[in-house]
Amino acid sequence: EVQLLESGGGLVQPGGSLRLSCVVPGVIFSGYAMSWVRQAPGKGLEWVSGISGSGAITDYAASVKGRFTISRDNSKNTLYLQMNSLRVDDTAVYYCAGRFGDFLGSFDFWGEGTLVTVSS
């Protein structure tokens, strides 16, 4: 079973920055397309950003484009989400999710999530 281990969440003030990480041990990480999906308290799921296995393809939800940057280091089996200019409505549990194969596809594996709270 593929494990996804997120970290980096916490409390940050509006306008601040945070970087989330997601480690996926024991796999050939470059073979996995990855995404970040968030869930605001008591709300549904929202796809935030995705990246192909090589990192050549990235895409973002309109709500975060220009503020968030997804990246990966395949030598470290790690996915990142750099979040800048954070707003109160970015408060959510952030999940990393992935699949083996192409950029377009279902989210076969999920981490347990890391909570980001944006508040003054």
Place this chain on the structure above:
Amino acid sequence: DIVLTQSPGTLSLSPGERATLSCRASQSFSSSVLAWYQQKPGQAPRLLIYGASHRATGIPDRFSGSGSGTDYTLTISRLEPEDFAVYYCQQYGSTPWRFGQGTKVEIK
């Protein structure tokens, strides 16, 4: 953007009953890019169905998916106690990948 609308918002049923959950899209897309997820309180979502009708690894056969075009259905043939949860549909054919707002299946 493709918007997914799930109905009903809440389904109140008893163990052993059949659950039928609907997911309707704002525009037609290939059934090969429709997924269903289950989420229990305090847990991450879990993939149930991909390609509209294919069960993910380890998913019991009481879960089945069907549909095409704009209308998709998740059916749980006989509800087990562990099936009471929130269910989301998702299209992954084109970004932004969107989820429906969810259907909560609760114990009656």
